[in-house]
Amino acid sequence: MVSRVIPVDPFDLVVFGATGDLARRKILPGLYRRFVAGQIPETSRIIGSARTEMDATGFRAFVAEAIEEFLDVKRRDADSVARFLDHLHYVAVDAKGDGGWPELAALIRRDVVQAYYFSVGPSLFGDLAERLHRHGIATPNSRIVVEKPFGRDLASAKALNATLAEHFDESQIYRIDHYLGKETVQNLMAVRFANILFEPLWNARHVDHVQITVAETVGVGGRGAYYDKSGAMRDMVQNHLMQLLCLIAMEPPYRFDPDAVRDEKLKVIHALLPVEPEDIVRGQYRGGGKKGAAPSYAEDVGEPATKTESYIALKAHIANWRWKGTPFYLRTGKKLRGRASEIAIVFKEVPHSIFGDEEGWRENVLAIRLQPNEGMNLSVMIKEPGPGGMRLTEVPLDMSFAEALGEDGADIPDAYERLIMDVIRGNQTLFMRGDEVEAAWAWTDPIIAAWEARGDRPKGYDPGSSGPEDALMLLHRDGRRWREIRE
Numbered sequence: 001m002v003s004r005v006i007p008v009d010p011f012d013l014v015v016f017g018a019t020g021d022l023a024r025r026k027i028l029p030g031l032y033r034r035f036v037a038g039q040i041p042e043t044s045r046i047i048g049s050a051r052t053e054m055d056a057t058g059f060r061a062f063v064a065e066a067i068e069e070f071l072d073v074k075r076r077d078a079d080s081v082a083r084f085l086d087h088l089h090y091v092a093v094d095a096k097g098d099g100g101w102p103e104l105a106a107l108i109r110r111d112v113v114q115a116y117y118f119s120v121g122p123s124l125f126g127d128l129a130e131r132l133h134r135h136g137i138a139t140p141n142s143r144i145v146v147e148k149p150f151g152r153d154l155a156s157a158k159a160l161n162a163t164l165a166e167h168f169d170e171s172q173i174y175r176i177d178h179y180l181g182k183e184t185v186q187n188l189m190a191v192r193f194a195n196i197l198f199e200p201l202w203n204a205r206h207v208d209h210v211q212i213t214v215a216e217t218v219g220v221g222g223r224g225a226y227y228d229k230s231g232a233m234r235d236m237v238q239n240h241l242m243q244l245l246c247l248i249a250m251e252p253p254y255r256f257d258p259d260a261v262r263d264e265k266l267k268v269i270h271a272l273l274p275v276e277p278e279d280i281v282r283g284q285y286r287g288g289g290k291k292g293a294a295p296s297y298a299e300d301v302g303e304p305a306t307k308t309e310s311y312i313a314l315k316a317h318i319a320n321w322r323w324k325g326t327p328f329y330l331r332t333g334k335k336l337r338g339r340a341s342e343i344a345i346v347f348k349e350v351p352h353s354i355f356g357d358e359e360g361w362r363e364n365v366l367a368i369r370l371q372p373n374e375g376m377n378l379s380v381m382i383k384e385p386g387p388g389g390m391r392l393t394e395v396p397l398d399m400s401f402a403e404a405l406g407e408d409g410a411d412i413p414d415a416y417e418r419l420i421m422d423v424i425r426g427n428q429t430l431f432m433r434g435d436e437v438e439a440a441w442a443w444t445d446p447i448i449a450a451w452e453a454r455g456d457r458p459k460g461y462d463p464g465s466s467g468p469e470d471a472l473m474l475l476h477r478d479g480r481r482w483r484e485i486r487e
């Protein structure tokens with residue numbers, strides 16, 4: 001299957017924070033990949049910007065190194081890298097000062113799409129937005145892309161929205177959640193709304209429960225100081241897991257249109273009930289591990305008495321007609337046994353088994369894998385082959401995108417690549433709207449406030465495990481169990 005690459009309109013894209021980690025690892029190599037794919041017109045330009053003084057030649061060398069470091073050799077060649085580098089420019093600016101801005105203003109063209117990627121800390125978003133206006137750079141058609149975290153609670157998210165709204169209309173603001181750019185996540189919408197097969201079953205009458213897992217094997221690494229002020233609830237649940245939950249739970253939008261989709265997601269967030277304290281398990285990884293001494297979470301963040309969670313599992317309920325009675329179990333954590341992200345829709349048992357209560361009987365599960373090996377898997381019961389009588393066994397109907405799409409599948413664009421192209425196209429469907437972000441915080445804030453008021457301490461868990469024992473109990477006591485975390 002050959003997928004079509006539709007070139008975007010010519011653009012000037014300014015990447016603020018171009019010397020930072022995200023730009024080096026994702027944004028700049030991703031743009032190179034879209035260039036090689038033929039999606040970026042020859043007249044487009046990418047303008048790096050940060051405080052570090054360098055010229056275009058220095059920036060090109062920097063980007064060439066990033067491509068070499070972060071793209072494997074099969075995905076790059078010297079000739080196309082050289083052609084890509086010709087599109088790069090660099091202007092040093094300080095978000096908090098005025099140097100460099102006139103040069104940037106002189107460089108930007110008015111007759112192409114203009115986009116500004118704020119790949120800097122959120123404390124600089126307001127400064128950048130304000131200076132883009134003060135120096136006459138932004139126009140009513142320009143777009144800004146803002147990174148997470150979008151606030152740390154409802155009050156700060158509202159303040160950030162208000163600051164951006166002083167200079168940009170909501171239709172110009174692209175709040176990125178890279179989970180929404182994943183091929184599988186979009187396929188979730190295709191599977192739900194382009195097939196008649198699942199929709200009649202997609203409700204509390206037929207779905208026993210839903211599990212959303214985002215498991216990482218890494219610890220907090222060099223982000224310890226930032227992470228300890230945030231924790232898994234703020235860093236992962238409020239945004240990524242919440243977005244996945246919305247896409248599973250939302251009603252069919254009347255059209256695949258940015259506001260129609262986001263209106264439906266917002267309704268889901270509003271319908272989420274508060275989470276009871278007994279339905280939340282917070283954890284913190286211990287030191288140790290199989291390969292000898294590894295630092296504990298507290299050692300990693302340098303705070304012996306820290307109460308921040310590196311793991312969280314919770315049971316959420318959606319109070320609407322479709323979902324009343326179907327729990328959504330969410331879990332995410334660091335230093336777990338595998339790097340695996342998956343959504344599992346676990347269907348109910350058949351109302352009556354004509355085969356008797358066979359051992360090996362399992363419910364149907366639709367598992368949607370976000371990583372690794374993006375794809376979907378529907379487990380169904382069949383008769384065990386052979387003459388052994390009518391014994392049942394479970395088989396997977398497996399669709400790995402890499403296999404299903406052949407050579408093309410291995411070349412699925414990374415989430416950032418897809419999302420940046422959507423910004424240039426002016427398509428906000430896969431970006432969070434301001435009211436969605438605020439609603440997500442409005443649900444999250446009281447949960448965090450309640451555990452802080454109780455002085456709750458996270459439970460310890462071993463690195464390489466599936467998380468704290470109590471998280472197993474969260475499902476056991478409902479007569480269910482977590483799916484295995486498998487890479």
Ligand SMILES: NC(=O)c1ccc[n+]([C@@H]2O[C@H](COP(=O)([O-])OP(=O)(O)OC[C@H]3O[C@@H](n4cnc5c(N)ncnc54)[C@H](OP(=O)(O)O)[C@@H]3O)[C@@H](O)[C@H]2O)c1
Binds near residue numbers: 049096
């Ligand atoms: N890294 C990731 O994987 C990741 C993932 C998700 C979200 N994010 C978000 O993406 C944003 C960038 O993250 P990052 O990891 O790339 O951060 P980073 O490595 O610390 O880079 C920050 C960038 O901002 C520039 N900068 C700092 N102060 C500036 C100022 N006053 N004026 C202009 N430029 C300034 C820095 O360059 P100079 O020092 O040269 O100015 C650098 O290029 C953050 O909001 C982060 O939360 C990052």
